[in-house]
Amino acid sequence: MxxxxxxxxxxxxxxxxxxxxxxxxxxxxxxxxxxxxxxxxxxxxxxxxxxxxxxxxxxxxxxxxxxxxxxxxxxxxxxxxxxxxxxxxxxxxxxxxxxxxxxxxxxxxxxxxxxxxxxxxxxxxxxxxxxxxxxxxxxxxxxxxxxxxxxxxxxxxxxxxxxxxxxxxxxxxxxxxxxxxxxxxxxxxxxxxxxxxxxxxxxxxxxxxxxxxxxxxxxxxxxxxxxxxxxxxxxxxxxxxxxxxxxxxxxxxxxxxxxxxxxxxxxxxDKDSLQELATEQKCFxxxxxxxxPLPCRQPAPTRGFWIVPDIPGPTMVCITSNYECVVRPLLSSEKDTAPPPEECLQLISRATQVFREQYILKQDLAKEEIQRRVKLLRDQKKKQLEDLSYCREERKSLREMAERLADKYEEAKEKQEDIMTRMKKVLHSFHSQLPVLSDSERDMKKELQLIPDQLRHLGNAIKQVTMKKDYQQRKMEKVLSPQKRTITLSAYQRKCIQSILKEE
Structure with a gap:
């Protein structure tokens, strides 16, 4: 169904x-x-x-x-x-x-x-x-x-x-x-x-x-x-x-x-825990x-059991043999019938055994591990304190050495500047007294030698420009003031004109 x-x-x-x-x-x-x-x-x-x-x-x-x-x-x-x-x-x-x-x-x-x-x-x-x-x-x-x-x-x-x-x-x-x-x-x-x-x-x-x-x-x-x-x-x-x-x-x-x-x-x-199977962690x-709780007790089978996911946390829903629905993790038993002393002794013995094997033993192991870790941390702390004091002494000595080196550096820098100034003066005087021209002087000489030729070419060019200017001015004057032309006729032309006038 x-x-x-x-x-x-x-x-x-x-x-x-x-x-x-x-x-x-x-x-x-x-x-x-x-x-x-x-x-x-x-x-x-x-x-x-x-x-x-x-x-x-x-x-x-x-x-x-x-x-x-x-x-x-x-x-x-x-x-x-x-x-x-x-x-x-x-x-x-x-x-x-x-x-x-x-x-x-x-x-x-x-x-x-x-x-x-x-x-x-x-x-x-x-x-x-x-x-x-x-x-x-x-x-x-x-x-x-x-x-x-x-x-x-x-x-x-x-x-x-x-x-x-x-x-x-x-x-x-x-x-x-x-x-x-x-x-x-x-x-x-x-x-x-x-x-x-x-x-x-x-x-x-x-x-x-x-x-x-x-x-x-x-x-x-x-x-x-x-x-x-x-x-x-x-x-x-x-x-x-x-x-x-x-x-x-x-x-x-x-x-x-x-x-x-x-x-x-x-x-x-919980699907991420499947990836942890490769590790050596055992199932719990x-x-x-x-x-x-005991073999001598009457069986009380559950009619239904389920774990419902909820926002506050998973909730257990259980239906017991008497059709009682339990939705809270309660530790309870029937109030009408009290367990006999033998069963109480068995439960106490079992609880003592569980506490001894699964709780106290693990706590002892945890205590030993904590003590071992504390001893190790103390040794590490002692060693770190020694290293810290050594580092402080080294820092003090390094500071003093740095101050001395700074003073030496300033003195060396001043001496270097003086030496550089003297070297510049020496080089300048040395170059000024050399009989051989330097490269810049040779270049300047070549430029000075080329200047007369360039001036001559420029003078010729100026003369040509002046002549062209005069010629253009004369041409312009002729255009602005033209002379009257005289008409001359040939003998044949005069003869033709006269004949035409006579006929009229």
Whole structure:
């Protein structure tokens, strides 16, 4: 069942502006399938990580099948991933449990990794191109991890071949436990898998490409898809204390077979700490809520638990077995029933042990480190004071030396100026008494020798200009005062004129 919460608005950003009762829409997923198959149970559910498609939910059921449903068609699966062989499905016990489940060969959890590029042949397609798909890590109860690739964007219905089991290094006799219950993939490069067991063990594994000398890869070297099978390298193991344990020798040992399923959640806000995995810092565990302080106490399982990010700080929301919602980190117990003295003694012993091992011991180590640092700082201070006094003496001597050098410099400067003045006088008198002309004097002589020739040429030019001036003046006078011309006729002209006059 998918529950869709209404929108928030208003001053305090409450549902539907702060109404006391709000209506929520629900979407049943695979309702007919689970109604008709009463023997099946839901093992794990998660959202498909793509943000470009419609919301899809991925369901893992007890029949070793992963089904992907779209909220547009919640009754028909978009993809079906079968994790077991067909003939094994018919081997069902009287209580509805398969033989594979009895041997721990059933999937119990899965998680998606970040989007990556894989070749097309992993989906059974031809070509050397690559497509984007999400790696799906599937955890079995016996501790084995399988891998497949899922892509809903390019070709709906295309699911990669199931690869695995992924080899784990270094090898362990118990294969790192036979009661695996949860897996989580941290989005970093390379991917980091966190595998949890019901006994309270967390294994941090780095997903790397398989080595060539690996037996599994060498046997399947003929298969091109065998190179895609990565390996898991366990670099850290964390043990969760599911119940309080007393120090050895304080009380009789109790049955340590207590186990419980574990749910893993990634911190969406803290992504920078993944970069610190390269350092040698170890993982630390903090108990937030304890519902079974002693093994002899009755179990008080939590119905729901979540950490809500808030502006003042993260807020813990817990629903206890009696359906009481706790939203504050309170240290409380039932007021009606007081614990017996034996349990009080066990709690006090355990608290004393924790303070002695995890607080007082660390404080002693911190005290020794502080004392060592104080001694080192005192020695450094003493050495620095000695250096400071030495520097002061050196500064005093340098000042005196600088004053002496300044006086010598002034005297040397005055002497140098006197010597320069005397040198100038000597050079001037020396040049004046030399029989040979200097370069400037020779240049001046050449210029003086050229002056008469230049004067002669200038005199000729002046005469020519004067003559031209006189000639121009005469021409101008003739133009301004012209003489009357006399007309003279020839004998023939006179004879013609006379004949014309006679005729008239």
């Amino acid at each position: 998918i529950l869709e919460l209404p929108k928030r608005w208003g001053k305090n950003s409450e549902f539907e502006g702060g109404k006391s009762t709000v209506n929520c829409s629900t979407t049943p997923v695979a309702e007919r399938f689970f109604t008709s198959s009463t023997s099946l149970t839901l093992k794990h559910a998660a959202w498909y990580p793509s943000e470009m498609l419609d919301p899809h939910i991925v369901l893992l059921t007890s029949d070793n099948v992963i089904r992907i449903y779209s909220l547009r068609e919640p009754q028909t699966p978009t993809k079906v991933i079968v994790l077991s062989e067909a003939e094994e499905e018919s081997l069902i016990l009287s209580k509805g449990r398969a033989y594979t489940a009895s041997l721990g060969e059933t999937a119990v959890a899965f998680d998606f990794g970040p989007l990556s590029a894989v070749p097309k042949n992993i989906f059974g397609q031809k070509g050397k191109d690559e497509v984007l798909a999400y790696p799906l890590y599937i955890l079995y109860e016996n501790g084995e991890t399988f891998l497949t690739y899922v892509s809903l964007l390019h070709s709906p219905g295309s699911v990669g071949k199931l690869l695995g089991p992924l080899p784990m290094h270094p090898a362990a006799e118990d294969n790192y436990g036979y009661d695996a219950c949860a897996v989580l993939c941290l989005p970093c490069v390379p991917n980091i898998l966190v595998i949890a067991t019901e006994s309270g063990m967390l294994y941090h594994c780095v997903v790397l490409e398989g080595e060539e000398e690996d037996d599994q890869t060498s046997e399947k070297s003929w298969d091109s898809r065998a190179d895609l099978i990565p390996s898991l390298y366990v670099f850290e193991c964390v043990e969760l204390e599911l119940a309080l344990k007393l120090a050895s020798g304080e009380d009789e040992p109790f049955d340590s077979d207590f186990s419980c399923p574990i749910r893993l959640h990634r911190d969406e806000e 565990v903090e108990h937030i809520l304890c519902t079974k």
